[in-house]
Amino acid sequence: MTEVKVNYSSEADTLMLYPAGDLKTVLPNDSDELLEKTFDVPESVDAPIAMGDKVGTVTLTLNGALVGTVDLIAGQDVARNGFLYAVSRVQAFFGGLYFRVVCILTAIFLVGYGLLTFWMYNRQKRQRVRRAGGPGNAPRAPRPGRPPSAGRGVPPPAGKPSASRPPSSGPDELDLGFLEDDFTFGPPGED
DSSP: OEEEEEESOSSOSEEEEEESSOOOOOOOTTTTTTEEEEEEOOSEEESOBOTTOEEEEEEEEETTEEEEEEEEEESSOBOOOHHHHHHHHHHHHHHSHHHHHHHHHHHHHHHHHHHHHHHHHHHHHHHHHHHTTOTTOOOOOOOTTSOGGGSTTOOOOTTSOOTTSOOOSOSSOOOOHHHHHHOOOSSTTOO
């Protein structure tokens, strides 16, 4: 009577539909030209389909008057091809709204992460340049009430020895005078 396209099947591209039952009525002899068939079937159906499954309906009218409606059923069994079905599901997933939203959010996250990493790298680079005494890094003025050498990172003035090391006589001499004061040789109490 009519046919419909079948999805996910490698056996058949179309499925033939037949009326589920007979429709009996009395019609005039010249009614063939005035009888209208209106099919209510989907554009396509998804496999698997068993023979006898209801797929749609057909409505018969004569001069605008309803004669009757009959169910349309599948005329054969159609099996589903697992590979074709899996491919269509993957395509539906990647073409779906959920996947697009996840991709957009991931892209936003990666761009934000890249910008944050770039900003932190440049910040560390500027701090290293400042510590090394690079351009634009003039020594800071000491706080009121503190000597200039007490500031952090400011070396003591030239010509004055540092308080943390004893003065040396020169680069080749080693002053071991501090050892004599700490160690005594002989019985205690006798110098």
